[in-house]
Amino acid sequence: MKMKISILFSMIFLFTTITAIPVFAGDLLRCVRCGMIVSKNPTWEGRMQKPDEEPIVFCAPKCLLLTSPADKDHDEAQLQLKDYYSTNFVDATQAWYVGGSDVMGPMGPDLIPFADKKSAEEFMAEHHGKTLYRYSELTLARLKEILPMKHHKKHKEKALDGSERCARCGMIIAKHPKWEGRMHKKGEERVLFCAPRCLLMTNPADQDSSGTKLKLRDYYSTNLIDARAAWFVAGSDVMGPMGPDLIPFADKKSAKEFMDEHHGKALYRYSELTLERLKEILPMKHNKKKHHEKQ
Template sequence: MVKRWIMVCLGLLLGTMMYAQEFSKVASKEPELIQKGEDKLYCPICGMNLKQYYKTSHGAILSDGTAKQYCSIRCLAADWEAIEARLVKVVVTDVVSEKLIDAKEAFYVIGSKIPGTMSQVSKLAFEKEADAVAFMKENGGELGRFENAFAKAKASLSDDVDEFIKKKQKGMYPMGEKIYHKACDKEKIHLHDFNTISELKIFVKKSQACGELEEKELQAVSLYLWEILRFAEHNHTHKSVIHVEKSEKCPVCGMFVYKYPKWAARMSYEENGKKMSHAFDGVKDLLKFYHNPSQWGNYTKLNDEAYTILVSDYYTQEAIDGKKAFYVIGSDTYGPMGKEFIPFATLKSAQSFLKDHKGSEILSFDKISEALVYAQDK
């Protein structure tokens, strides 16, 4: 009897191990990609190949008609603050059919034996509850819905980031640094030109700025450039940049501005003898506040001369006078809050950006009406 029980347990154990080994997150057919652009194959947060992690991928459909697609619910959680105000729907890959389905209708298996994607705890979605239950019998875990999986992803975000930084410090960062110094044409790579790691990654791949690279090598050098070198350049710059405290929230959208240094803007003024200063995560929100401050709190509209406005030059990241800047609208470049007024110190830079990024118009500060500001949200 004991021998039979041992054999049964061994059989179950071997079956579970085989399933875990056989399970692959890679798309078995052409993946359904909802992002647009040349970098649509890569997660905009971590740069990972969506085809390789397709069975854990999540997508966010936004109110302006655009979409983002992430390798995991962890990267969705990392980007949540930037997209929440514009979010229409979250979709997720059904493990069985490999179709994108409404995440709120999905059944999640949380904490199975399958390794997580960018997280220490795996979260896999199924369209049918029966499929999720069958998967749990083989791999363990607990059954939940999107809100359960997302809550766990948000709660563990800090720990997951720390854990994966440690792993990258041992492997991907050193590999990327070695490739960068040995193989990359440094004159071709201008890190301030890119909004996301996925944009940088597709540039390195297409331009062959670092030669012919395998996917792992491409990811390694992209991570090194984006997460190490980019911040080193920023920290050692002698240019005047807009300083934002970690506690400062945009008075319009409520997001922490320090997370988006590339888009930082600031408005300062004095009211009733009291000095006031507000940080914004983009020019668009600054303009909403500028035109109608009382809509966002107990603030009074002052005359234009009372306001000192600083915005971040898109190319140089230098703090420039917002009233003298040139703004491009209608481009294919989006900020944390979607369509943006992209600022430049010189008309030449604005014209170059307009041409390269399909912009529709260049405006001076005094030509931007409140109606035009809100038109960018449509």
């Protein structure tokens, strides 16, 4: 009898070991624009890669293209989307796009990318596509005409559930809640960040983010404040979740008190925090910690 019980427990252990499915950080990476989990629709994934930085992921062509339209300065960023047929990554700036087809993306109507014109035209004929575009034609104004914005209202999440990850680096937000940052565009889902540096590197002062609300938590009160109106202390002895960071405050007095106490080196307003300045202030090596799976 004891032997039977032992065998039974061994079989149960073996079964649970074999069937256990590991959950990688990459499986929970969310689109930096709308917050959708990218791995739910992997064939639609888009990526933006800036020199010496982690890749930023998107759930669909429309999210990448609306973030990086043809008339925007991409600051040497490489843009990649998956060819609809092969699902291989292709250079988004060299791709052919079919608009108005009967194929829906994760966020509704979308521009369907192809590596070559022939494949795009075959798809158009089969799926009733209306127009063929090159990336150079896809300005922000044109994209807003082509792609209905209402689809971005889906997937809105009311509260953190403990598994939310930083849209830039993949760190779990709930591990360091007082460092949380938020980006919210009208009619779209909020996007979350684990630290000021991740929000600021995604939304530097010299990037057009009109119509977007940026919020960070005041270091002392931990209340969410307008990041554009905040005062930031650099070079202090206080480390954020990702290492050295810019510490935000709602008022100048609190920022100066913090500087004196924690040996801060400089005080900045948001308007001074261009991408170039941020790269000087914040060592990039901290953004290379492996919080998500690379594939």
